Amino acid sequence: MKYVYAVLLALILGAVGFTWLTLHWDYSRGERVGYVQKFSSKGWVCKTWEGEMAMVTMPGTLTEKFAFTVPDDVVAAKVNASAGKRVALHYAQHRWIPSSCFGETEYFVTDVTPAD
Numbered sequence: 001m002k003y004v005y006a007v008l009l010a011l012i013l014g015a016v017g018f019t020w021l022t023l024h025w026d027y028s029r030g031e032r033v034g035y036v037q038k039f040s041s042k043g044w045v046c047k048t049w050e051g052e053m054a055m056v057t058m059p060g061t062l063t064e065k066f067a068f069t070v071p072d073d074v075v076a077a078k079v080n081a082s083a084g085k086r087v088a089l090h091y092a093q094h095r096w097i098p099s100s101c102f103g104e105t106e107y108f109v110t111d112v113t114p115a116d
Contacts, residue, residue, distance in 0.1 A: 023097065043100075
């Protein structure tokens with residue numbers, strides 16, 4: 001019976017460690033520039049800020065959409081305040097996050113700056 005508990009404890013600690021690693025170790029970092037067109041707090045149990053930005057490279061071309069998650073309420077307020085303006089979203093990409101409770105996308109916005 002001790003071995004069953006030891007294996008269960010090892011599995012739980014492994015899952016917690018893997019989750020911590022995926023949330024704190026960036027796969028990549030960067031920034032995207034465009035116009036935030038959708039932004040809302042979503043989720044039944046775990047509320048997260050989810051958004052979509054339209055990136056236009058040149059006038060008259062098709063827009064590319066960038067889906068993102070904002071884990072911080074202060075940054076979410078900055079995104080809301082910049083609605084309708086061209087902004088640069090600074091993000092960190094976190095791959096293989098085991099639950100959508102942390103966000104629906106793998107792109108976590110860390111800062112917002114105006115792009116003139």
